[in-house]
Amino acid sequence: MDLSSVLASPSYGKAAETYKKAVTVAAAAAGYAVVARTMARELLPDEVRGAARWAASVVRDHILPRPKQRRVKTLYIGRASELSGHGDNRLFWDARAYLATRIDPRAEGPLIVAAGAGGGGAQAQPQAPLLLSMVPGGSATDAFLGVEFTWRLVTVSRRNKDDGDGGRPSALALTFDAEHTDVALGEYLPFIMAAAEAQRRQDTALKIFMNTGWSWHGISHHHPATFDTVAMDPALKNAVVADLDRFLKRREYYRRIGKAWKRGYLLYGPPGTGKSSLVAAMANHLHFNIYDLDPSHVPSNSDLQRLLLGMANKSILVVEDIDCCFTAKSRESVAQYPYITDDDADADDDDASDSSQDPKPKLAGVSGAPTKEGEGITLSGLLNFIDGLWSTSGEERIIIFTTNYKDRLDSALFRPGRMDMHIYMGYCCWEAFKTLAKNYFLVDDHALFPEIQELLGKVEVTPAEVSEMLLRSEDADVALQGLVEFLQDKEGTKP
Numbered sequence: 001m002d003l004s005s006v007l008a009s010p011s012y013g014k015a016a017e018t019y020k021k022a023v024t025v026a027a028a029a030a031g032y033a034v035v036a037r038t039m040a041r042e043l044l045p046d047e048v049r050g051a052a053r054w055a056a057s058v059v060r061d062h063i064l065p066r067p068k069q070r071r072v073k074t075l076y077i078g079r080a081s082e083l084s085g086h087g088d089n090r091l092f093w094d095a096r097a098y099l100a101t102r103i104d105p106r107a108e109g110p111l112i113v114a115a116g117a118g119g120g121g122a123q124a125q126p127q128a129p130l131l132l133s134m135v136p137g138g139s140a141t142d143a144f145l146g147v148e149f150t151w152r153l154v155t156v157s158r159r160n161k162d163d164g165d166g167g168r169p170s171a172l173a174l175t176f177d178a179e180h181t182d183v184a185l186g187e188y189l190p191f192i193m194a195a196a197e198a199q200r201r202q203d204t205a206l207k208i209f210m211n212t213g214w215s216w217h218g219i220s221h222h223h224p225a226t227f228d229t230v231a232m233d234p235a236l237k238n239a240v241v242a243d244l245d246r247f248l249k250r251r252e253y254y255r256r257i258g259k260a261w262k263r264g265y266l267l268y269g270p271p272g273t274g275k276s277s278l279v280a281a282m283a284n285h286l287h288f289n290i291y292d293l294d295p296s297h298v299p300s301n302s303d304l305q306r307l308l309l310g311m312a313n314k315s316i317l318v319v320e321d322i323d324c325c326f327t328a329k330s331r332e333s334v335a336q337y338p339y340i341t342d343d344d345a346d347a348d349d350d351d352a353s354d355s356s357q358d359p360k361p362k363l364a365g366v367s368g369a370p371t372k373e374g375e376g377i378t379l380s381g382l383l384n385f386i387d388g389l390w391s392t393s394g395e396e397r398i399i400i401f402t403t404n405y406k407d408r409l410d411s412a413l414f415r416p417g418r419m420d421m422h423i424y425m426g427y428c429c430w431e432a433f434k435t436l437a438k439n440y441f442l443v444d445d446h447a448l449f450p451e452i453q454e455l456l457g458k459v460e461v462t463p464a465e466v467s468e469m470l471l472r473s474e475d476a477d478v479a480l481q482g483l484v485e486f487l488q489d490k491e492g493t494k495p
């Protein structure tokens, strides 16, 4: 259709008519406004017009909602700690580690990618995670408690803080609405530091240290036991987990009551009931390194002190078979120091006043026998040091003693505050068996379960023995049938 035919069409004529009317109305309205303003100027005195203007400004400024002006605040988190004057600023690295988990790889713009340690410490593992980071000048946003935070990786020059002077990125700039400064400083940044700490712990491979003489030697600790795989009474398991979790949260509590932040556990029960597995599960749960102390390799109490002072925070000190590891030394000590009688031995142990009648073996050191270089350590040396200097030289320490014979332990071990929780690891009960069956065959039920449940009620069998039977075949039917026969054999009812 050409222009002339458009102008000639009826729809164009209607539209043109409507437009003309609209122009006429607008012109009339503008005319009225001019007339009204002129009349107001001529008829109203200056004072009245001034008062009207003032009233309008009050309404505008104080009554009508004003468009909100956003005040933005920026915090610079430098790579180096300018406030302390030396060293790295931990917050800078914590924030970068945190941001590596928050950066959206699909967002526009370039990113830096690197391989993480992946649980191997300094040595990257094949399954190491990929970590993302902003390029200098790049930005990323994060939301926390409903507040939006924007991060930029910037280069801060010494004289004025500005982006991109071509140097290495030396700061993170955190920008947010200034009214949320309290959230930023009081909640967001502490949250980031805690998240980074948790990630660090996760990424660091656990170690188990063993002593030779007075020094520790560490190797990687890959024991797969967890609280999911340890077979034990479920209520007791939950109580142990809750106790550990409460311990972790109680830094301030221990500080307030003036006690060292440590907790002692005594694991006791027959061999093969899972005491060592439970230690490994506790270490994995807490992500603490284990220091497995073999007292027979420690030449003297002063070496023991050196060993214990060499332990890091967040660690577990384990002394296995505590009932027997000091016994032999005790006998040697008494033989070497014949002037020390059984009665003398009891004198130093204020909880064991009648133990001279006790047929149980005497423990070295409880006797107070002096030790010299090469003469071995004493239980009292260990206990006193744990309660004394060692307890104040570090934080977040767990002490675990294990024994197959709780009744043989010296009462010094039972003094209040030494072993806070006694955990009995017993023979395989029905609930424990179900955990093992799940571990080995991923089954919750089986046709042989009722028979196995009945037999476990009558036969004393350790989880280690049951595990042994379950390991014999990858076929659940075959392995469980083998277990039934094993239990019947123990009961003396095997056909």
Ligand SMILES: Nc1ncnc2c1ncn2[C@@H]1O[C@H](COP(=O)(O)OP(=O)(O)OP(=O)(O)O)[C@@H](O)[C@H]1O
Binding pocket: 229, 230, 231, 232, 270, 271, 272, 273, 274, 275, 276, 277, 278, 404, 425, 462, 463, 464, 465, 467
């Ligand atoms: N409660 C359990 N839960 C899971 N596995 C167990 C349990 N008890 C024993 N086992 C199995 O038996 C093996 C030996 O158990 P573990 O060394 O933990 O027992 P222990 O009580 O420490 O024995 P000991 O007193 O002889 O040192 C473990 O490697 C594990 O395979």
